[in-house]
Amino acid sequence: MAEPVLKLSNLTKTFGALKATDDVSLDLKPGEIHALIGPNGAGKSTLIHQIAGSLRPDTGSIRFLGHDVGALGVPERARMGLGRTFQISSLTPEFSALRNVMLAVQARQGTSFRFFRPVMRDRTLTEPAMAMLERVGLAGRAAVPAAELSHGERRQLEIAIALALGSKAFLLDEPMAGMDPEGSKTLTGFLDQLRAEAPILLVEHDMDAVFALADRITVLVYGRVIATGTVEDIRNDADVRRAYLGEEA
Amino acid sequence: MTRETLISLAIVLALLAIPLWATAAGETFYITLATRMAILALAAVGLNIALGLGGLVSFGHAAFFGIGGYAAGILASHAFNMEPLPFGLPGTNAMPVIWIVAIVASGLVALAIGAISLRTAGVYFIMITLAFAQMIFYFAISWPAYGGEDGLSIFVRNQFPGVNTLNGLSFFFVCFTLLIASLGLFSLLRASRFGAALQAARQNEQRLATVGIAPYRIRLAAFVISAMVTGLAGALFADLNRFVSPSMLSWHMSGELIVLIILGGVGRLAGPVAGAMLYVAFEYFLGGITERWQLFLGLLLLAVVLFARGGVVGLLAGKARHG
Numbered sequence: 001m002a003e004p005v006l007k008l009s010n011l012t013k014t015f016g017a018l019k020a021t022d023d024v025s026l027d028l029k030p031g032e033i034h035a036l037i038g039p040n041g042a043g044k045s046t047l048i049h050q051i052a053g054s055l056r057p058d059t060g061s062i063r064f065l066g067h068d069v070g071a072l073g074v075p076e077r078a079r080m081g082l083g084r085t086f087q088i089s090s091l092t093p094e095f096s097a098l099r100n101v102m103l104a105v106q107a108r109q110g111t112s113f114r115f116f117r118p119v120m121r122d123r124t125l126t127e128p129a130m131a132m133l134e135r136v137g138l139a140g141r142a143a144v145p146a147a148e149l150s151h152g153e154r155r156q157l158e159i160a161i162a163l164a165l166g167s168k169a170f171l172l173d174e175p176m177a178g179m180d181p182e183g184s185k186t187l188t189g190f191l192d193q194l195r196a197e198a199p200i201l202l203v204e205h206d207m208d209a210v211f212a213l214a215d216r217i218t219v220l221v222y223g224r225v226i227a228t229g230t231v232e233d234i235r236n237d238a239d240v241r242r243a244y245l246g247e248e249a
Numbered sequence: 250m251t252r253e254t255l256i257s258l259a260i261v262l263a264l265l266a267i268p269l270w271a272t273a274a275g276e277t278f279y280i281t282l283a284t285r286m287a288i289l290a291l292a293a294v295g296l297n298i299a300l301g302l303g304g305l306v307s308f309g310h311a312a313f314f315g316i317g318g319y320a321a322g323i324l325a326s327h328a329f330n331m332e333p334l335p336f337g338l339p340g341t342n343a344m345p346v347i348w349i350v351a352i353v354a355s356g357l358v359a360l361a362i363g364a365i366s367l368r369t370a371g372v373y374f375i376m377i378t379l380a381f382a383q384m385i386f387y388f389a390i391s392w393p394a395y396g397g398e399d400g401l402s403i404f405v406r407n408q409f410p411g412v413n414t415l416n417g418l419s420f421f422f423v424c425f426t427l428l429i430a431s432l433g434l435f436s437l438l439r440a441s442r443f444g445a446a447l448q449a450a451r452q453n454e455q456r457l458a459t460v461g462i463a464p465y466r467i468r469l470a471a472f473v474i475s476a477m478v479t480g481l482a483g484a485l486f487a488d489l490n491r492f493v494s495p496s497m498l499s500w501h502m503s504g505e506l507i508v509l510i511i512l513g514g515v516g517r518l519a520g521p522v523a524g525a526m527l528y529v530a531f532e533y534f535l536g537g538i539t540e541r542w543q544l545f546l547g548l549l550l551l552a553v554v555l556f557a558r559g560g561v562v563g564l565l566a567g568k569a570r571h572g
Contacts, residue, residue, distance in 0.1 A: 078461035092452040106442050107460040118440035
């Protein structure tokens with residue numbers, strides 16, 4: 001078995017009396033899509049926050065590319081190659097789609113403490129950014145401010161940004177949320193290809209997408225992992241059916 | 250040329266036209282008025298880097314304006330009295346030296362204030378910058394060496410090599426040149442990688458962090474650059490009035506700078522220039538009619554905030570474009 005890219009061990013996070021993350025261990029192996037599912041309030045977002053670095057776990061460890069990243073903040077983890085998208089699109093609304101991606105290209109190239117050269121005339125920024133927009137099919141909308149993009153386009157743009165960062169792992173928080181069936185289908189096809197580039201930890205409610213894409217699925221309920229396995233395992237797991245798929249076993 | 254560039258050019262040329270007209274017409278007082286506009290505009294261009302590009306509502310920029318003013322006043326008074334400064338350094342009445350001291354001093358103070366203030370955001374940031382500025386204000390009031398509450402006079406306007414600064418028009422051109430330079434700096438910064446990160450920090454801090462750029466350092470650098478420009482303006486303001494007092498450090502001054510920017514257009518290149526021209530014109534013409542001119546300024550501000558959020562520049566040039 002290949003060394004996991006991302007490995008969570010015994011993570012715990014409590015808010016007062018609420019155990020949002022309860023002894024969670026999971027890993028992400030090269031080339032796989034690992035889906036994280038669970039009913040609302042299961043602690044999926046809290047877990048994503050801890051992986052990305054915007055929340056600190058109370059106990060447990062997070063290893064990324066063989067390093068313990070527990071003490072690092074969001075920007076440091078991003079620079080290591082953790083590419084994240086948000087449940088609700090998080091973009092710079094006034095900037096065009098192209099400039100949103102250019103910001104990621106700029107970050108990847110290193111310092112932002114360059115004060116004089118105009119970015120729009122800097123081909124080392126515009127060209128890679130344009131290439132990423134082409135990959136996600138947004139090239140025709142490059143000049144449109146992010147605020148004026150459609151919901152689906154914003155989701156695509158977030159992925160283009162994560163791509164531009166040269167991410168070594170993707171952390172996608174409900175990329176299908178609010179998309180029309182056509183859009184979800186296109187995105188499903190795209191993510192299927194994307195796993196060859198870097199493994200994906202996919203939080204998703206769209207079960208068709210999850211069952212179509214996932215190599216492995218982890219089910220989270222009340223902050224606790226109740227099952228991990230292949231699509232088949234999860235489909236047939238009695239606990240999962242009871243807790244999540246809403247069926248009496 | 251874009252519409253905004255044209256509008257900016259028109260605003261700057263309008264400012265330039267005032268003293269030229271005043272000289273031709275022999276109305277020299279208007280030269281002083283235009284110089285005041287140019288200096289306040291320069292101070293506001295500085296604040297616009299933090300406020301307009303970075304979204305950092307600093308309610309303490311009077312601190313830097315005043316530090317620049319006191320740099321000019323203190324150096325000039327030591328040169329005038331031929332008393333050495335601490336460490337045996339001489340005073341000076343050379344503007345270039347004074348400007349460098351004003352810029353460096355403002356920058357260092359901004360580094361200290363910013364390093365602490367930028368750990369907060371929103372209303373807390375506004376309040377903490379205000380608190381720091383008020384500390385410096387009260388320090389100036391209670392420090393007798395340089396006039397305390399009464400302020401400090403500069404007996405002869407400081408010198409710039411090759412320019413007769415005692416001539417109002419010449420001094421205007423010195424200030425105007427620095428204003429143009431600051432507009433050039435603002436424009437370069439806005440278009441640069443640093444500017445991209447700074448504007449992203451204003452629009453969506455989470456996004457900036459997620460691409461791997463820490464917003465804190467970007468903001469701190471912007472805050473320091475911003476303070477340096479405002480500090481330079483303070484040195485000129487002291488030379489214009491030949492007087493420095495704690496009022497340059499007061500919170501009214503900080504508020505005035507914010508008002509200028511809102512009137513002219515937040516984050517717009519020529520916003521501070523338009524705002525300063527409007528503000529000084531209001532202060533002078535309405536101030537001549539009624540002591541309560543600020544009531545009308547308040548109404549104008551209200552109208553801008555309610556109906557023309559982009560200020561004068563927004564009204565004339567439309568919404569800002571980011572490419």
